[in-house]
Amino acid sequence: MAPPQLDTIIVDQLSESAVLVSYNTPKRSNAFTPQQYDDLREALVWAKDELVIKVIVVTGRGRHFCAGRAMGGTDDTIDAEIKTAGKLSAVLTDYPKVLVAAVHGANIGWGCTQLSAFDLIYAHQDAFFQTPFAAIGIVPEGGSSYNFPHVMGKAQANALLLAGDRLSAQEAYVGGLITSVLHSDTAEMFLAKVVDKAKRIGGYSGEALRMAKRLTMDAADDLEKRRKAGEREQRDILIRFASEETKANLAKFGKKGATKKTNQLINCIQQERTIMPEVEGAPAHGSVAHLLPQTYKRLVSEWLEEDTPSFDYGGFVVGEEISEAKLLGKSEGIVAGVPFFDEVFRQLDCTVEWHVKEGEAFQPIKHCATVRGPVRKLLLGERVALNTLARCSGVATKSARLLALLRKAGYKNTLAGTRKTTPGFRLVEKYGMLVGGVDSHRIDLSTMTMLKDNHIVAAGSITNAVRAAKSAGGFSIKVEVECQSFEEADEAIAAGADVVMLDNFTADGVKVAAAQLKDKWGRGNGDRKNFLVEVSGGLTEENVEPYVCQDVDIVSTSSIHQGVKHVDFSLKIVAKGRETKKESGESVEV
Numbered sequence: 001m002a003p004p005q006l007d008t009i010i011v012d013q014l015s016e017s018a019v020l021v022s023y024n025t026p027k028r029s030n031a032f033t034p035q036q037y038d039d040l041r042e043a044l045v046w047a048k049d050e051l052v053i054k055v056i057v058v059t060g061r062g063r064h065f066c067a068g069r070a071m072g073g074t075d076d077t078i079d080a081e082i083k084t085a086g087k088l089s090a091v092l093t094d095y096p097k098v099l100v101a102a103v104h105g106a107n108i109g110w111g112c113t114q115l116s117a118f119d120l121i122y123a124h125q126d127a128f129f130q131t132p133f134a135a136i137g138i139v140p141e142g143g144s145s146y147n148f149p150h151v152m153g154k155a156q157a158n159a160l161l162l163a164g165d166r167l168s169a170q171e172a173y174v175g176g177l178i179t180s181v182l183h184s185d186t187a188e189m190f191l192a193k194v195v196d197k198a199k200r201i202g203g204y205s206g207e208a209l210r211m212a213k214r215l216t217m218d219a220a221d222d223l224e225k226r227r228k229a230g231e232r233e234q235r236d237i238l239i240r241f242a243s244e245e246t247k248a249n250l251a252k253f254g255k256k257g258a259t260k261k262t263n264q265l266i267n268c269i270q271q272e273r274t275i276m277p278e279v280e281g282a283p284a285h286g287s288v289a290h291l292l293p294q295t296y297k298r299l300v301s302e303w304l305e306e307d308t309p310s311f312d313y314g315g316f317v318v319g320e321e322i323s324e325a326k327l328l329g330k331s332e333g334i335v336a337g338v339p340f341f342d343e344v345f346r347q348l349d350c351t352v353e354w355h356v357k358e359g360e361a362f363q364p365i366k367h368c369a370t371v372r373g374p375v376r377k378l379l380l381g382e383r384v385a386l387n388t389l390a391r392c393s394g395v396a397t398k399s400a401r402l403l404a405l406l407r408k409a410g411y412k413n414t415l416a417g418t419r420k421t422t423p424g425f426r427l428v429e430k431y432g433m434l435v436g437g438v439d440s441h442r443i444d445l446s447t448m449t450m451l452k453d454n455h456i457v458a459a460g461s462i463t464n465a466v467r468a469a470k471s472a473g474g475f476s477i478k479v480e481v482e483c484q485s486f487e488e489a490d491e492a493i494a495a496g497a498d499v500v501m502l503d504n505f506t507a508d509g510v511k512v513a514a515a516q517l518k519d520k521w522g523r524g525n526g527d528r529k530n531f532l533v534e535v536s537g538g539l540t541e542e543n544v545e546p547y548v549c550q551d552v553d554i555v556s557t558s559s560i561h562q563g564v565k566h567v568d569f570s571l572k573i574v575a576k577g578r579e580t581k582k583e584s585g586e587s588v589e590v
Helices: 034-049 075-093 110-117 144-152 154-161 169-174 187-202 206-216 220-242 244-251 255-273 295-307 313-318 338-346 375-408 426-435 453-459 462-476 486-495 507-522
Strands: 009-013 018-023 055-060 098-103 106-108 120-124 128-130 180-182 322-329 351-354 366-374 414-416 449-451 479-483 499-503 532-536 554-556 569-573 581-583 586-588
Touching: 009 034, 018 034, 018 187, 034 075, 055 187, 075 110, 075 220, 098 110, 098 187, 106 110, 110 128, 110 144, 120 169, 120 187, 128 169, 144 154, 144 220, 169 180, 180 187, 295 338, 295 375, 313 375, 322 375, 338 351, 338 366, 338 375, 338 426, 366 375, 375 414, 375 426, 375 569, 449 453, 449 462, 453 462, 462 479, 462 486, 479 486, 486 499, 486 507, 499 507, 507 532
Parallel strands: 018 055, 055 098, 098 120, 106 128, 120 180, 414 554, 449 479, 479 499, 499 532, 532 554
Antiparallel strands: 009 018, 322 366, 322 569, 351 366, 581 586
């Protein structure tokens, strides 16, 4: 019999023995309505009755797997939704054929709770899982109050069901919620991998698969516990939906705005997960790695020499056997410093395979890269590589976060770092700023002349200092003057300064002085000067917003690279027999 034609579900034949069932309401991020529950139930019943079908792959069309329930509706539609969801759960509870979930993007609420009914659950590395029931004012559903503690353990289950925490794909894998994380460049490539697995399974004996599934399914008394848990959940859900508190929450998801509100929920979650704003600065135009001078390789050699100036006693213990190690990102952040990390291991005859791109934000725990080589050399480079990556990623993460804050506040101009970097590590820290999308400011004393109070005192005046600097540096070296007042900035511009820094001004003082300078020299009818206004002096995430002003061309701060929190990485040697497998050139968690 041909696959059913349904309104909200698409059924595609992958092979004689495998089908693909796709949630097909991408405009509402595949949030379920009573119609969609019914359509999915019909598709699964059809597949169960077709003798030749052995494997069913379930996925979502568009950017997300499933956004849970479609918010909004009357008491009647909520009652109908609970009933249709209950009928679907009854089909899923003891489904006799192999169910495979291919999860990408958001998987929220009901879409997440139903995973325990699947036999194999594969997730794209960017997928995430969340059940924000308590935040909405309702209780767990779909048997999750029993299934999740049974599968994940009480502590992990409560993180989802009570706290409403979201889990990254890697965290879901570690917690036992999913089978594996399949790293892929696109959702399409990810789905192709899952389909290949389904086709392979579909080539096995149908009777053997059915018998194997019966053997691996829980005993009948456990199934009864699941059913009873589902019944209790439905009872309590009806009670919660009848409460004034929950009605008030759901009123925010009015019927006409349900689709918009569902997408807003997902967008809000994604914005919380994403540190990086829209790509700008150097990364918007190419690879930041192409800026590096060849001398960075010499720096790496010096770091390695510093760490092992004589005998490698620990390396003696482990020997030269070829092994591999996983680079795990253990705190959220942006990956930066890839060329330095790679060079450390290149000099030690090891190879690095990255599973995330430089500049990409990630959630912990993330398998970022795999390093292969002699185990002694993996450990020889471990600390040097991790220190560099952690520091550089911390700078990039802080830079991107502050840039996002300024953009949100309406500031459209430049955010820059300073020259207050760590001696011997400036190249790494400046590199991190660039990966984070901000301006690195002057690299050293030779790339720009900055005249501070000591220069001015020694030269006798701002005018004398600017003229001397201009004569020495010529047309190609810009001159910046650090100013403590409008009058100093005015004198600097008159003398020919390219940039005036308003240092340690109040927020109101910056706005007034910047506007007056632009009015006099930039927008006025008198002598026009080409100059930039920079503001600096103790600016941080906590105090920078009041300084936002479009007359300020540059906001500079050392807070994006001095004393920043490092991104936590670790390098873990893989035990023999558990090495990372490869499929189509991509890494797969095992």
